Amino acid sequence: MQRRISLIPQPQHLADAGGETDLAALGAIVAPDPETTGLAWLLSDLLARGTGLRLSVQAAYDGPAVRLRLEGPRPADLTTEAEAYRLRIEEGGVDLTAAHPDGIARGIATLRQLLPAGALRAAPAARPVVPRVAIEDAPRLRWRSVHVDVARHFQSKDFVLAMIDRAWLHRLNVVHLHLTDDQGWRVEVPARPKLTETASWRTETVVGHALAEAGFDGTPHGGYYTLEDLREIVAYGRERHIMIVPEINLPGHTRAVLAAYPELGTGHGKGVATTFGVFEEVLEPTEASLAFARDVFTAVAEVFDAPFIHIGGDEVPTAQWERSPVAAELMEREGIAEVRGVQAWFTRAFVEQVTALGRRVIGWDEILDGGAPTEAVVGVWRNEAYVKKAADAGHQVIASPEPYAYFDHYQSESADEPLSIHGLTPVEKVAAWEPVPPGVDPESLLGVQCQLWSEYMPFARDVEYRAFPRLAVFADVAWASPEARAASPVLERLEDHLMRLDALGIAYRPLEGPRPWQRGGTGTRGRFDRPFEEHPAE
Ligand code: ACM
Numbered sequence: 001m002q003r004r005i006s007l008i009p010q011p012q013h014l015a016d017a018g019g020e021t022d023l024a025a026l027g028a029i030v031a032p033d034p035e036t037t038g039l040a041w042l043l044s045d046l047l048a049r050g051t052g053l054r055l056s057v058q059a060a061y062d063g064p065a066v067r068l069r070l071e072g073p074r075p076a077d078l079t080t081e082a083e084a085y086r087l088r089i090e091e092g093g094v095d096l097t098a099a100h101p102d103g104i105a106r107g108i109a110t111l112r113q114l115l116p117a118g119a120l121r122a123a124p125a126a127r128p129v130v131p132r133v134a135i136e137d138a139p140r141l142r143w144r145s146v147h148v149d150v151a152r153h154f155q156s157k158d159f160v161l162a163m164i165d166r167a168w169l170h171r172l173n174v175v176h177l178h179l180t181d182d183q184g185w186r187v188e189v190p191a192r193p194k195l196t197e198t199a200s201w202r203t204e205t206v207v208g209h210a211l212a213e214a215g216f217d218g219t220p221h222g223g224y225y226t227l228e229d230l231r232e233i234v235a236y237g238r239e240r241h242i243m244i245v246p247e248i249n250l251p252g253h254t255r256a257v258l259a260a261y262p263e264l265g266t267g268h269g270k271g272v273a274t275t276f277g278v279f280e281e282v283l284e285p286t287e288a289s290l291a292f293a294r295d296v297f298t299a300v301a302e303v304f305d306a307p308f309i310h311i312g313g314d315e316v317p318t319a320q321w322e323r324s325p326v327a328a329e330l331m332e333r334e335g336i337a338e339v340r341g342v343q344a345w346f347t348r349a350f351v352e353q354v355t356a357l358g359r360r361v362i363g364w365d366e367i368l369d370g371g372a373p374t375e376a377v378v379g380v381w382r383n384e385a386y387v388k389k390a391a392d393a394g395h396q397v398i399a400s401p402e403p404y405a406y407f408d409h410y411q412s413e414s415a416d417e418p419l420s421i422h423g424l425t426p427v428e429k430v431a432a433w434e435p436v437p438p439g440v441d442p443e444s445l446l447g448v449q450c451q452l453w454s455e456y457m458p459f460a461r462d463v464e465y466r467a468f469p470r471l472a473v474f475a476d477v478a479w480a481s482p483e484a485r486a487a488s489p490v491l492e493r494l495e496d497h498l499m500r501l502d503a504l505g506i507a508y509r510p511l512e513g514p515r516p517w518q519r520g521g522t523g524t525r526g527r528f529d530r531p532f533e534e535h536p537a538e
Contacts, residue, residue, distance in 0.1 A: 004496065005114070005131055005133060006493045006496035006497065007110060007113050007114070007493065008113070008170065008472045008473075008475060008476050008490065008493055008494070008497045009139075009170070009171055009475050009476040009478070009479035009480045009490075010476060010479075010480040010484045010485065010487075010488050010490065010493070011110065011135045011136070011137040011480075011484070012136060012137050012138055012480070012481055012484055013134075013135065013136040013137070014133060014134075014135050015133060015134045015135075016131065016132075016133055017089075017090070017131075017132040017133060017134060018132060019091070019131075019132045020129045020130060020131050020132060021089050021090065021091060021093070021094065021129065021130055021131075021132055022127070022128065022129050023047065023051075023053055023055070023066065023094070023128035023129070023130065024053050024127075024128055025064060026055065026063075026064045026065050026066055026093055026094070027055075027061060027063040027064060027065055028055055028056055028057070028058045028061040028063070028065045028066075029043055029044055029055045029056070029057045029058070029065065029066045029067075029068070030057075030058055030059070030060065030061045030065045030066065030067045030068065031057055031058075031059065031068045032059050032060060032069070033068075033069070033070045033101075035070065035101045036068045036070065036101055036104050037057060037059075038239055039068065039101065039104050039105055039108060039239075039241075040057040040068055041057050042108070042239055042240070043066070043068075043108050043111070044056065044057055046112065046119075047119075047128055049121075049122060049123065049124075050115070050118065050119035050120055050121055050122075050123075050124065050125065050126060051115070051119050051124055051125075051126055051127060051128040052124030052128075053128040064092045064093040065093050065094075066093060066094040066096070067093065067094065067095050067096065068096050068097075068104050069095070069096070069097045069098075070097070070098060070099065070100070070101065070104070071097050071098075071099065072099040073099065074099060074100060075099050075100050077100075077102070077307075078142050078143070078173075078446075079142060080138050080139050080140070080141075080142055081099060081100070081138070082099070082100035082102045082103060083098075083100070083102045083103050083106050083138060083139050083142075083171075083173065084098060084099065084103050084136075084137065084138035084139075085097065085098040085103035085104060085106055085107035085110075085135075085137055085138075086098070086107075086134075086135065086136050086137075087107045087110055087111065087133070087134075087135040087137070088133075088134050088135075089114070089130050089131065089132045089133050089134075090132055091132070094111070094130070096108070096111070101241060102173070102241045105168070105240060105241035106137070106139075106171050106173075106241075107135075107137075109168055109169055109170070109171050110135060110137065110171070111130065112169060113169070113500065114130040114131060114133070115128065115129070115130055116129065117496075117499035117500045117502070117503045118503055119503075120169075120500050120503035120504050121503045121504075125503070139171070139173075139478070139479045140435075140478070140479060140480060140481050140482075141435060141445065141446075141447035141448060141478050141479070142446055142447050143173070143174060143398055143446040143447025143448070143449070144171070144172045144173055144174065144447050144448060144449075144475065144478035144479060145167075145172060145173070145174030145175065145176050145245070145398070145447070145448075145449040145450075146163065146167050146172055146174075146175055146176070146449065146450050146452065146467070146471060146474075147176040147178060147400065147449055147450065147451040147452060148160065148163055148175060148176070148177055148178065148452050148454075148463070149178040149181070149451075149452055149453045149454040149457075150177060150178065150179060150186050150454070151178050151179060151180055151181035151183060151184050151185070151186055151249075151256075151454075152181060152183050152184070152276065152453065152454040152455045152457075153221070153454040153455075153457055153458045153459075154184060154186060154200075154221065154222060154223035154224070155454075155460055155463065156460070157225060157229045157232065157233065159460045159463070160175075160177070160225075160233055161232075161233065161236050162460075163175060163463075163467075164233070164236055164237050164240060164242050164244070165236075165240065166467075166471070166504070166506070167240075167242055168240040168241075168242055169500070169504075170471060170472055170475035171475060171479050172242070172475055172478070173241065173242060173243060174242065174243045174244075174245055174449070175237060175242055175243075175244050175245070176245045176247060176310065176449060177233075177244060177245070177246055177247060178247045178249070178453075179225075179246055179247055179248060180247070180248050180249050180253070180254075180256065180257070180312075181249055181253045181256065182253050182254070182255035182256055182272070182273035182279050182281075183202055183205075183255070183256065183272060183273045183274070183276070184199070184200055184201070184202060184221070184222055184223075184224075184256055184272060185199035185200050185224065185256045185257065185260070186200065186223065186224045186225055187224060187225055187230065187246070187248075187296075187299070187300065188224060188225065188226050188227050188230075188299075189295060189296050189299040189300075190227070190299060191295040191298075191299065192260075192261070192292065192295055192296065194260035194261060195224075195257070195260055195296075196224045197260070198259055198260040198272070199256040199257055199259055199260040199272060200222045200223060200224040200256075201220060201221070201222035201272060202220065202221050202222060202256075202271075202272040202273065202274050203220055203271075203272075203274060204216040204217050204218050204219055204220065204221070204274050205217050205219065205221050205274055205275075205458075206274060206275040206276065207524045208419060208524035208525070208526075208528060209419060209421075209456070209528040209530070210275045210276040210277055210455070211528075211530055212528050214524055216274060216275075222272075227299075227302075227303055230303040230304070231303050234303060234304055234305055234306075238305070243306045243308075244304060244306060245304075245306050245308050245309070245310055245362065246300050246304045246306070246309060246310065247309075247310035247311075247312055247362075248293075248296050248297065248300060248309070248310070248311060248312065249311075249312025249313070249314070250283060250293055250311060250312055250313070250346065250350065251282050251283035251285075251289065251313075251316060251343065251346045252278075252279075252281075252282050252312070252313075252314070252315055252316030252317065253279075253312060253314070253315065253316075254281060254282060254283055255269070255270065255271070255272060255273040255279050255281050256272045256273070257283070257292075258270075258281050258283075259271045259272045261292065263288065264283050264284065264286070264288060264289050264292055265281055265282065265283060265284055265320070266281075266284065266320060266324065269281065276421075276455040278315045278317060279317075280317050280319050280320055281320065282316055282317065282320050282321065283346070284320075284324060284326050284327070285321070285326060285327055285330045285342050285345055285346065286326060289346075290349050290353070293349070293350060293353060294353050297309060297350075297353050297354055297357055298357065301354075301357040301358070301359060306359070307358075307359055307360055308359060308360050308361070308362050308377065309354050309357070309359045309360075309361060309362070310361075310362040310363070310379065311347070311350045311351075311354065311361050311362070311363050311367075312363065312364060313343065313346075313347060313363040313364045313366055313367040314364035314365075314366050314381065315364075315366065316343050316366060318339045318340060318342070318343075321339050321342045322339050327339065327342050330342065330345065338370075340369055340370045341370045341371075342370075343366070343367070343369070343370050344367075344369075344370030344371050344372065347361075347363060347367045347370070347372045347373070347376070348372075348373060350363075351372070351373045351375065351376055355375070360375060360376075360377060361373075361375070361376040361377065362376070362377040362378075362379050362398065363376050363377075363378060363379065364378075364379050364381055365378050365379065365380045365381060365382055365386045365389075365390060368386070368389060368390055368393060368395075372395070374393070374394040374395055376395060377395065377396045377397070377398060377446060378390035378395045378396070378397050378398070379397075379398045379400065379449065380397055380398070380399050380400065380401065381400050381401065381402060381405075381406075381451070382401070382402060382535035383401050383402060383403065383534055383535045383536075384399065384401045384437040387399045387401070387437050387440055387445065388437060388439055388440050390444075391440050391441060391444035391445070395444070396444055396445075396446045397440075397444055397445050397446060398446050398447055398448065398449050399435065399437075399445060399447075399448050399449070400448065400449040400450060400451050402423070402534065402535065403423075403425065403429070403534055404425065404429060404430055404433040405425075405430075405433075405448065405449060405450045405451055405474065406423060406425060406450075406451050406453070407425065407450050407451060407452050407466045407467055407470050407471070407474075408420060408421045408423075408451070408452065408453040408454070408455070408456065408457070408466060409421070409422065409423030409424060409425035410422075410423060410424050410425070410527075411424075411425070411426050411427065411466075411470070411509055412424075412426055412513065414513055414514075415527055416513055416514050416519040416520065416527075417514065417519075417520060417527050418456075418462070418465070418514065418518060418519060418520035418525055418526075418527070419456050419520050419524075419525045419526060419527060419528055420456055420466075420527075421453065421455055421456055422529070422530050422531075422532035423532045424532075425470070427469060427470050427473055427491070427494070427511070428491065430450075430470050430473045430474055430477065431473050431476075431477070431489070431490050431491050433474075433477050434482075435447075435448045435477055435478060447478060448474075448477070448478050450467075450470065450471060450474045452466060452467055460507075461507040464506050464507040464508060465507055465508065465509050465514070465518055466509075467508075468501055468506050468507075468508030468509065469494055469497065469498065469501065469508050469509070469511070472490075472494065472497055472501075473490050473491070473494065476490040476493075477490075494511070495511070498510075498511075
């Protein structure tokens with residue numbers, strides 16, 4: 001039988017030795033280093049679940065085995081060297097070696113894809129056989145993340161865990177949780193109880209596209225993660241060597257905050273937003289607003305162990321500050337010439353607060369507009385010109401340029417596509433993305449991120465339709481070298497990969513178009529187009 005080894009992302013070097021190895025002939029999973037014991041048990045669990053094979057984990061064992069070995073000098077965290085691994089599958093067993101446990105985690109993800117797709121099912125549905133190969137692999141980019149917006153539409157904790165597992169399978173290394181926005185606050189902050197009593201709930205949601213004026217659904221929506229939920233999410237990521245980065249979006253996108261604590265704004269809060277867009281309400285630049293931010297960052301730093309906290313900072317209108325005596329007084333006192341500088345004042349304060357908590361700030365690219373401390377990492381979303389702007393200003397960059405990385409965009413021009421915000425980002429466009437823009441020092445580009453803004457994704461299956469299979473293609477763009485991508489175009493590997501998504505029960509978009517129940521139809525979930533223009537190059 002002709003077999004095809006088809007992996008996403010494509011490894012840097014893959015040699016097919018021919019034949020296959022039956023893991024049932026092996027006696028154990030051997031993990032001599034305590035740092036890999038957890039990964040070894042995770043692999044043992046996954047094999048048991050999908051194939052019925054039960055291998056115990058041992059620190060030492062002489063017979064044929066799956067061996068996880070750390071060797072060589074330890075690279076720093078968040079480097080391509082930390083995630084490099086070698087995977088050799090021979091008649092006598094499986095050898096997975098890396099210099100850092102992160103590399104072992106990535107190698108296990110590859111091993112999962114080498115098993116039959118049925119091994120990804122939740123009960124034994126495949127034999128534990130893998131092709132004999134020699135793989136040497138390392139990512140092209142250090143930071144490869146998926147952003148999940150649980151603010152516009154709250155998603156269950158189980159869905160977040162599932163997305164972490166899917167990130168792992170695709171050798172991503174970060175899940176960015178967009179936890180707060182105008183339409184809802186999703187994280188428990190013990191010092192600020194009204195965030196979960198009030199800011200987490202909205203009375204109803206606009207029906208259809210916010211610009212189509214089709215009324216409201218009259219149905220409350222909301223929810224939040226408790227500190228225990230968040231600890232579980234973080235631990236689930238840690239087990240898979242996936243960093244969970246929390247985003248607290250300030251000082252704009254704060255309608256929900258101001259519904260709970262109107263005194264942080266002008267006092268005329270309009271309630272948690274029930275529709276979508278950019279709203280005028282912002283935090284007033286006061287000590288009370290900074291104290292609020294400190295309480296929130298402190299709570300977040302207690303449950304999230306990532307070395308980064310995302311402070312948002314996108315789409316902050318200045319209209320309120322232009323009218324505000326408090327802002328005028330601040331500008332006078334601090335010598336701020338333009339009202340845009342008020343955001344820069346917030347950004348500096350947030351950087352100080354987050355730094356004091358031992359973490360590093362990430363902010364959306366608008367933080368550049370009034371100037372931001374260079375230690376802040378910039379999440380560039382508007383377009384690639386801002387990647388260069390941020391890098392030239394001395395920042396490290398995570399790029400999620402809207403034309404390629406916004407998976408809330410439409411996936412085709414078909415009238416059958418379900419309601420989406422705007423834009424057109426088909427899977428072919430993602431596949432053609434060159435993630436390092438010309439003229440940008442690759443050292444400044446920490447990596448890339450795909451984004452799943454959820455205004456028009458009320459349920460998990462809606463998120464899955466937008467995420468898959470584009471996320472798989474994105475993972476290839478982020479991980480694989482240009483040479484590997486050219487030698488094996490990702491779209492040629494995608495059909496095989498869909499069997500894995502089927503095994504996982506993911507409601508992905510078939511390549512030929514939506515399934516009947518995924519279509520928008522002619523109702524309020526039907527396609528609505530509005531002109532979309534890319535942000536002009538700066
Ligand atoms: C964004 O899309 N406003 C970051």
